[in-house]
Amino acid sequence: MAKITLSKLRHSYVPDPQPDDYALKEIDHVWDDGGAYALLGPSGCGKSTLLNIISGLLQPSEGRILFDETDVTDLPPAKRNIAQVFQFPVIYDTMSVYDNLAFPLRNRGRPEDVVKARVTAIAEMLEVTSMLKTRAAHLTPDNKQKISMGRGLVREDVNVVMFDEPLTVIDPHLKWKLRSKLKELHQRVRATMIYVTHDQTEALTFADQVVVMDLGVIVQIGTPVDLFERPAHTFVGHFIGSPGMNVLPAELRDGGAFFVGRPVPLEGRIVKTGTLAQIGVRPEYVSLADQGLEAVVTKVADLGRHILVETRAGDTKVAAIIQGDAPAKGETVHLDFRRDQTRLYLDGWLATEAETRE
Numbered sequence: 001m002a003k004i005t006l007s008k009l010r011h012s013y014v015p016d017p018q019p020d021d022y023a024l025k026e027i028d029h030v031w032d033d034g035g036a037y038a039l040l041g042p043s044g045c046g047k048s049t050l051l052n053i054i055s056g057l058l059q060p061s062e063g064r065i066l067f068d069e070t071d072v073t074d075l076p077p078a079k080r081n082i083a084q085v086f087q088f089p090v091i092y093d094t095m096s097v098y099d100n101l102a103f104p105l106r107n108r109g110r111p112e113d114v115v116k117a118r119v120t121a122i123a124e125m126l127e128v129t130s131m132l133k134t135r136a137a138h139l140t141p142d143n144k145q146k147i148s149m150g151r152g153l154v155r156e157d158v159n160v161v162m163f164d165e166p167l168t169v170i171d172p173h174l175k176w177k178l179r180s181k182l183k184e185l186h187q188r189v190r191a192t193m194i195y196v197t198h199d200q201t202e203a204l205t206f207a208d209q210v211v212v213m214d215l216g217v218i219v220q221i222g223t224p225v226d227l228f229e230r231p232a233h234t235f236v237g238h239f240i241g242s243p244g245m246n247v248l249p250a251e252l253r254d255g256g257a258f259f260v261g262r263p264v265p266l267e268g269r270i271v272k273t274g275t276l277a278q279i280g281v282r283p284e285y286v287s288l289a290d291q292g293l294e295a296v297v298t299k300v301a302d303l304g305r306h307i308l309v310e311t312r313a314g315d316t317k318v319a320a321i322i323q324g325d326a327p328a329k330g331e332t333v334h335l336d337f338r339r340d341q342t343r344l345y346l347d348g349w350l351a352t353e354a355e356t357r358e
């Protein structure tokens with residue numbers, strides 16, 4: 001396994017690019033040896049471009065890629081020693097499950113006793129031991145994908161295992177099972193793993209560190225808790241969470257932030273400058289109060305464990321997640337934002353500093 005360093009990577013699919021033409025703007029990042037990473041972002045943000053650069057299918061326009069201290073930028077995919085699991089299962093239908101799992105090892109001339117030990121161990125981890133003699137053609141789609149994952153994990157000598165939206169073909173009710181299985185596998189195999197997805201639940205379940213991308217830029221790298229608690233960018237706040245963070249237009253004056261004419265207490269000092277001011281507060285930290293910001297309830301949804309209340313304050317939609325009694329649609333309510341969870345964003349980026357208590 002290896003540490004992967006991406007140094008000043010930029011990529012454009014067009015010659016003589018202007019700044020906006022880059023599919024990857026500038027990426028400087030180190031993936032630690034043995035880490036479980038998710039690469040999360042919407043369609044078109046550059047995930048596949050980055051993955052293909054790491055695997056060697058694509059040469060970056062600029063920058064270098066290192067596996068540990070070795071520069072692999074000019075090496076073809078076959079020389080990079082990477083395992084990849086794709087959206088659709090890559091297995092040989094005519095072979096047994098055992099032979100499918102053994103294939104990557106036999107292909108590299110590993111002795112049969114090593115093949116047997118490794119295939120047996122991986123099969124146990126994936127809970128497919130009873131299928132080892134079955135011909136792959138007879139497997140269900142989710143079992144086929146499990147075997148595909150097994151093929152990705154069976155070699156011990158790969159630099160990194162990359163998963164590209166591996167649960168796309170899996171039935172929704174089986175997805176959660178495979179998701180947690182993968183997490184468990186990482187804990188046992190301890191390989192460097194990169195899991196590419198546009199699905200926040202998949203990313204947050206699998207990864208210790210989630211790398212969030214938007215428009216060719218990494219907007220935040222953090223633990224699932226970091227991304228939820230302190231989004232570094234409004235995009236992260238909005239993209240992660242269900243519903244996402246409220247992003248409210250703000251006016252800056254007298255050293256403070258105002259929303260629909262009312263001052264809004266922020267978590268701490270404003271430490272940056274910028275033009276476009278927005279207040280970010282997650283619905284989980286908006287509550288109904290006796291006084292404060294006036295808003296009209298536009299929708300109420302009972303989600304079982306809590307109630308989602310959508311309101312309109314001025315022209316802006318504000319969501320609140322509350323417990324207890326729900327207000328009625330059309331009712332005027334007062335909203336309170338929990339101060340330590342209310343942040344200012346300038347030009348999209350977090351601009352307040354959390355107050356440290358003495």
Ligand SMILES: Nc1ncnc2c1ncn2[C@@H]1O[C@H](COP(=O)(O)OP(=O)(O)OP(=O)(O)O)[C@@H](O)[C@H]1O
Binds near residue numbers: 041198
């Ligand atoms: N072969 C190509 N030629 C030209 N432009 C491309 C090519 N591949 C990707 N792009 C562009 O590069 C940008 C990043 O695309 P990329 O496929 O890396 O994003 P993605 O996050 O993987 O999206 P998806 O989840 O839909 O695969 C997009 O604007 C896309 O249109």
